[in-house]
Amino acid sequence: MMQPIVSVQNLSKTYASGLVALDGVSLDIARGEILALLGPNGAGKTTLISIICGIVTKSAGTVLVGGHDSVTDFRAARALIGLVPQELHLSIFETVWDTVSFSRQLYGRKTDAAYIETLLRMLSLWDKRNAKIMTLSGGMKRRVLIAKALSHQPQILFLDEPTAGVDVGLRKEMWSVIRSLKATGVTVILTTHYIDEAEEMADRVGVIDKGRLILVEEKATLMQKLGQKKLSLHLARPVNDIPASLKAYGLHLSPDGSVLTYVHGSGAPRDIILRLLKDAESAKLDVHDISTEQSSLEDIFMGLVAK
Amino acid sequence: MNWHAVAAIFTYEMKRFFRTMGQSLVSPVISTVLYFVVFGAAIGSRIEEIDGVSYGAFIVPGLIMLSLLTQSVSNASFGIYFPRFSGTIYEFLAAPISATEMVLGFVGAAAAKSLLIGIVILATSAFFVPLSIAHPVWMVVFMLLTAFTFSLLGFIIGLWADGFEKLQIIPLLIITPLTFLGGSFYSINLLPPFWKSVSMFNPVVYLVSGFRWSFNEVADVSVGLSLAITCLFLLLCLATIGWMFRTGYRLKT
Ligand SMILES: Nc1ncnc2c1ncn2[C@@H]1O[C@H](COP(=O)(O)OP(=O)(O)O)[C@@H](O)[C@H]1O
Ligand SMILES: [Mg+2]
Numbered sequence: 001m002m003q004p005i006v007s008v009q010n011l012s013k014t015y016a017s018g019l020v021a022l023d024g025v026s027l028d029i030a031r032g033e034i035l036a037l038l039g040p041n042g043a044g045k046t047t048l049i050s051i052i053c054g055i056v057t058k059s060a061g062t063v064l065v066g067g068h069d070s071v072t073d074f075r076a077a078r079a080l081i082g083l084v085p086q087e088l089h090l091s092i093f094e095t096v097w098d099t100v101s102f103s104r105q106l107y108g109r110k111t112d113a114a115y116i117e118t119l120l121r122m123l124s125l126w127d128k129r130n131a132k133i134m135t136l137s138g139g140m141k142r143r144v145l146i147a148k149a150l151s152h153q154p155q156i157l158f159l160d161e162p163t164a165g166v167d168v169g170l171r172k173e174m175w176s177v178i179r180s181l182k183a184t185g186v187t188v189i190l191t192t193h194y195i196d197e198a199e200e201m202a203d204r205v206g207v208i209d210k211g212r213l214i215l216v217e218e219k220a221t222l223m224q225k226l227g228q229k230k231l232s233l234h235l236a237r238p239v240n241d242i243p244a245s246l247k248a249y250g251l252h253l254s255p256d257g258s259v260l261t262y263v264h265g266s267g268a269p270r271d272i273i274l275r276l277l278k279d280a281e282s283a284k285l286d287v288h289d290i291s292t293e294q295s296s297l298e299d300i301f302m303g304l305v306a307k
Numbered sequence: 308m309n310w311h312a313v314a315a316i317f318t319y320e321m322k323r324f325f326r327t328m329g330q331s332l333v334s335p336v337i338s339t340v341l342y343f344v345v346f347g348a349a350i351g352s353r354i355e356e357i358d359g360v361s362y363g364a365f366i367v368p369g370l371i372m373l374s375l376l377t378q379s380v381s382n383a384s385f386g387i388y389f390p391r392f393s394g395t396i397y398e399f400l401a402a403p404i405s406a407t408e409m410v411l412g413f414v415g416a417a418a419a420k421s422l423l424i425g426i427v428i429l430a431t432s433a434f435f436v437p438l439s440i441a442h443p444v445w446m447v448v449f450m451l452l453t454a455f456t457f458s459l460l461g462f463i464i465g466l467w468a469d470g471f472e473k474l475q476i477i478p479l480l481i482i483t484p485l486t487f488l489g490g491s492f493y494s495i496n497l498l499p500p501f502w503k504s505v506s507m508f509n510p511v512v513y514l515v516s517g518f519r520w521s522f523n524e525v526a527d528v529s530v531g532l533s534l535a536i537t538c539l540f541l542l543l544c545l546a547t548i549g550w551m552f553r554t555g556y557r558l559k560t
Contacts, residue, residue, distance in 0.1 A: 015560060016560065053401045054400060054401055055397055055400045055401055055559060056559055056560055057555050057559050057560070074403060075309070075403040075405075076403075078401060078402060078403040079403050081401070083397070083401045085394075085397050087394055089393065089394030089395045089397055089398075090395065091393070091395055102315055102319060103398060103402075105311045105312060105314065105315035106311075106312045106315055106316075106398060106399070106402040106404060107311075107312070107402055107403060108309040108310075108311045108312055108403060109311065110311065148398070
């Protein structure tokens with residue numbers, strides 16, 4: 001990895017109640033990627049994000065943002081970050097325009113009407129710029145929070161459960177917003193407990209459970225490494241038994257004798273499928289169709305968290 | 308220094324004040340008028356001069372102090388409590404703002420509001436009694452010091468409170484009684500010796516006394532002592548807030 005834009009080392013957090021919310025988490029985030037932090041409720045996702053953003057104090061470890069320590073050099077670190085919190089925390093009596101301008105000023109930036117206009121247009125909020133926040137729908141409020149988080153042109157955007165409790169249409173819309181952000185070069189870290197969201201959006205996936213980062217992996221690698229693939233041979237002429245020459249593959253025969261399935265992980269030799277097909281031909285099986293299936297992130301995740 | 312942030316917080320807080328300006332200014336004016344009618348006209352006509360000053364003129368500094376103290380505390384405590392309550396505080400914590408900048412914005416706005424109200428009361432008083440201000444510069448100094456110190460106190464209360472009741476209870480149980488017992492409407496020299504000694508532990512006595520001296524050179528305690536006690540209280544509040552931010556008290560878990 002090039003110099004990571006966010007580098008977390010051995011981060012731990014014990015709340016005053018004695019609850020250990022994070023336990024030695026180390027994580028590097030690459031510039032420009034979309035990283036999904038996946039984990040069940042209470043795993044420590046919000047705590048991790050909150051410490052990086054300066055809202056929660058850490059108990060141990062270090063956080064570097066763009067090479068700046070998040071505590072001793074907090075100004076430089078925070079200037080790079082935008083945060084969209086999990087809850088819809090907004091000043092409801094303010095207008096969209098005012099609240100977004102306010103956020104920008106908090107980051108020490110001069111008001112920039114042209115930029116804020118671009119931002120509001122991108123988030124389809126331009127028509128609502130003079131509307132009071134309390135008159136907006138939940139989806140719009142979420143977009144106002146995104147606009148506020150982007151108001152100072154940060155390089156890194158944290159989205160804490162951007163689609164929790166929103167309907168399917170809004171989720172799709174949120175995903176397209178996130179994709180367009182990535183296209184502008186912003187690094188996006190999103191937390192979610194929806195696996196399909198991580199699968200849909202992320203370049204890399206980190207799995208958190210009980211305050212520990214169980215794994216971080218390129219999504220594709222993760223699928224390859226842990227994902228199981230299933231190859232099915234559909235036979236025109238059903239068979240009663242698996243031919244002796246194919247016994248070594250550990251195939252499974254469907255009760256009606258018409259489908260042979262072969263399950264393999266990433267550990268299998270590369271040419272295994274070709275060999276299987278050749279052996280099937282030698283065994284005089286009448287294969288008229290083949291199909292493959294790949295296990296989803298969900299299956300992988302369940303496998304990990306169960307351990 | 309992140310001056311943009313200080314200005315943004317200050318403006319945001321003042322906007323709330325001006326949005327409800329009628330309310331913010333009318334009620335102190337009405338209560339001032341009431342005080343003058345009750346204390347100045349009704350009771351004051353029966354009271355001789357205090358230390359050579361007519362009773363009406365004597366209570367003007369006390370009335371202004373009363374408003375400065377209560378307004379500073381309530382403005383500042385509400386100003387910081389509300390974002391904590393509504394959750395919007397996250398934005399202040401995540402932004403590149405230091406404790407000093409945050410305090411300047413919030414406390415500065417609260418002090419500015421109560422100063423405005425103080426000036427309005429001063430102007431209202433002029434309709435009832437002939438005003439003479441012997442030391443205008445010191446009057447301004449005392450007003451500024453008081454507004455800032457008690458806005459800091461309000462900020463502390465707003466950080467400490469974890470419910471709306473607590474937000475109200477300190478002003479109600481401590482600030483108001485201390486102000487009334489602090490010689491706002493009488494000279495503590497009129498009290499029996501025992502109660503006079505007790506009063507000397509009340510910090511408001513020193514504020515009111517110094518402030519009154521700047522009007523008509525009449526004071527219960529020496530001006531230097533007034534100034535010293537006020538500054539001491541200011542430093543105490545600053546130190547407390549410094550500690551709160553260092554430890555993240557009620558701001559960060
Ligand atoms: N302020 C707090 N004080 C004490 N415990 C907390 C606090 N915030 C979160 N926790 C606990 O820490 C754990 C992790 O919480 P959180 O980071 O919010 O998880 P997630 O975002 O993954 O759902 C949970 O058990 C939660 O109850
Ligand atoms: Mg969470």
